Amino acid sequence: MRFEQVWFRYARRAGWTLRELNATVEPGATVVVLGRNGAGKSTLLQLAAGVLRPGRGVIKDRPAVIGWVPERFPADQPFTAREYLLRMASVRGASPRSVDRWIDRLLLSEHAGTRLAELSKGTAQKVGLAQAVLVPPGLLVLDEPWEGLDSVARTLIPDIVREVTAAGGSVLVSDHRGEITALPGAIHWTVAEGLVDAAAASPAGHEEDEVIVEVAVRRSEADRAMVALRAAGHRVLGVRE
Incomplete structure (x- = not known):
């Protein structure tokens, strides 16, 4: 998908939420989208899923089967989960x-x-995840999929991501918790000031001479810091407040 x-x-x-986005998502790739709240991560994911249409430019070669999990599953519907x-x-x-x-x-059996409408946010989110993978997706788009999930369910998401990519599908996921940024082979895109910095795939594992350093910056400077660190050849393993 391009x-x-x-x-x-x-x-x-209105001002442009995203500008001049040129990027490719290859089959089998996992793309982790990073950036502060309001930077445009959800907008990018909705464009990828086809929920939004570009004001300018085009998105080509979108897979026929797309699994889409929004940050908040729309649970106000007159059905039981099943x-x-x-x-x-x-x-x-x-x-x-x-x-x-x-x-x-x-x-989800007991629910x-x-x-x-009577489900907790986390349980509703699991229903949203289930509907996205009922058919093996060529593209799975996950917007902050961990919100409200219990610890057991959270451990399943990296496994599902691996299964989709192993079958040749692609995954785009936003992750401010740092729970999937270190997945071997993941590509990191950082959204800041309307622009997307698409980094190369992260190597699997750490080399013997690697050192992990925690860097503290002002919240307003976090996106620029991540772009600068990646440009200098460093890996950003996660971001937390």
């Missing part, structure tokens, strides 16, 4: 067996008969 001179803004006279997943399976041409498999794997 972003070619992609610009986006939310209103005709009813919703069965309906999504029907729309996407998936087997009901796929629904049962993901309900099992994401530990399968609960109405979506």
